[in-house]
Amino acid sequence: MTSIIVEACLEIIERDQSGVRASFRGPLQDAPSASSTSIANGLSQQLIHQLQIMLPNVFVSFDDLNVDLLDAAFPYVQSAAKQGLQQAIQDRGAKMLVNSCYRTIAQQMLLYNDRFNNSNPVAPPGASNHQTGLAIDIEDPRGWEPFLIRYGWNPLPGDPPHFDYQGGGDIRSQSILAFQRLWNQNNPNNKIGEDGAFGPQTEAALNQSPAHGFAKAPWDNQPRILKLNQPRMEGSDVERLQQALKKAGINVGVDGEFSPGTDKAVKEFQAKKTLTADGIVGPKTMAAMA
Numbered sequence: 001m002t003s004i005i006v007e008a009c010l011e012i013i014e015r016d017q018s019g020v021r022a023s024f025r026g027p028l029q030d031a032p033s034a035s036s037t038s039i040a041n042g043l044s045q046q047l048i049h050q051l052q053i054m055l056p057n058v059f060v061s062f063d064d065l066n067v068d069l070l071d072a073a074f075p076y077v078q079s080a081a082k083q084g085l086q087q088a089i090q091d092r093g094a095k096m097l098v099n100s101c102y103r104t105i106a107q108q109m110l111l112y113n114d115r116f117n118n119s120n121p122v123a124p125p126g127a128s129n130h131q132t133g134l135a136i137d138i139e140d141p142r143g144w145e146p147f148l149i150r151y152g153w154n155p156l157p158g159d160p161p162h163f164d165y166q167g168g169g170d171i172r173s174q175s176i177l178a179f180q181r182l183w184n185q186n187n188p189n190n191k192i193g194e195d196g197a198f199g200p201q202t203e204a205a206l207n208q209s210p211a212h213g214f215a216k217a218p219w220d221n222q223p224r225i226l227k228l229n230q231p232r233m234e235g236s237d238v239e240r241l242q243q244a245l246k247k248a249g250i251n252v253g254v255d256g257e258f259s260p261g262t263d264k265a266v267k268e269f270q271a272k273k274t275l276t277a278d279g280i281v282g283p284k285t286m287a288a289m290a
């Protein structure tokens with residue numbers, strides 16, 4: 001097991017303040033310095049879906065809990081850690097503001113490439129505790145501390161916003177493996193080793209990867225449930241949904257991002273088809289579109 005480098009989580013900004021996210025379409029290595037890790041949300045969502053396919057029922061979303069999330073805070077932890085989080089939130093009876101939780105290795109690569117602008121250490125991709133699926137950074141850490149400790153989440157000394165769940169396996173090598181598989185599916189003539197380790201070959205491949213995601217996405221074979229989410233869902237599957245809605249005569253923009261406008265369009269379509277108009281696109285709504 002790789003040792004954990006203590007990062008200064010307070011210094012790691014995942015909020016999209018610059019608005020540069022929407023316009024950047026290049027590889028990770030060309031990302032502007034000090035940009036938010038949300039610049040890679042497209043690729044990050046592909047990595048998260050790939051990891052969910054690899055670890056069903058282990059790596060789960062907690063967006064159904066009473067939480068609010070920053071622009072690039074992907075609400076995923078391991079299932080035991082989610083249970084602890086749920087209990088802490090219920091016990092305190094308050095909404096939790098999450099600045100960062102599961103960080104994909106695409107996000108970590110951006111932070112690592114920018115490490116010389118940081119006065120504190122940044123872990124290389126796959127070595128941060130934010131890749132374990134057992135870490136969160138939150139607002140009001142002192143207020144939450146007694147509740148989190150009660151349910152297995154311990155503060156990390158010297159890193160105020162950060163808590164780690166005690167228990168669950170380490171999924172950091174799977175986080176790297178998810179990328180290696182995604183890369184190989186998209187680069188059959190330039191394959192890299194699928195060893196779950198972050199070596200020079202994997203680093204070079206990750207740096208060459210498109211921030212908005214690969215042409216072949218993991219959801220092509222195993223669809224995601226699409227809905228209005230924080231951070232917003234984006235990708236080829238959202239674009240296909242928007243095209244289908246348009247074809248069905250619903251007024252909607254086709255930009256590959258599941259916005260409030262897309263949510264409204266889905267509900268309109270569902271109502272038209274006498275489905276539950278909840279804005280959640282699962283197998284039933286998809287079937288009604290075919």
Ligand SMILES: [Zn+2]
Pocket residue numbers: 009100130135136137161162163
């Ligand atoms: Zn942290």
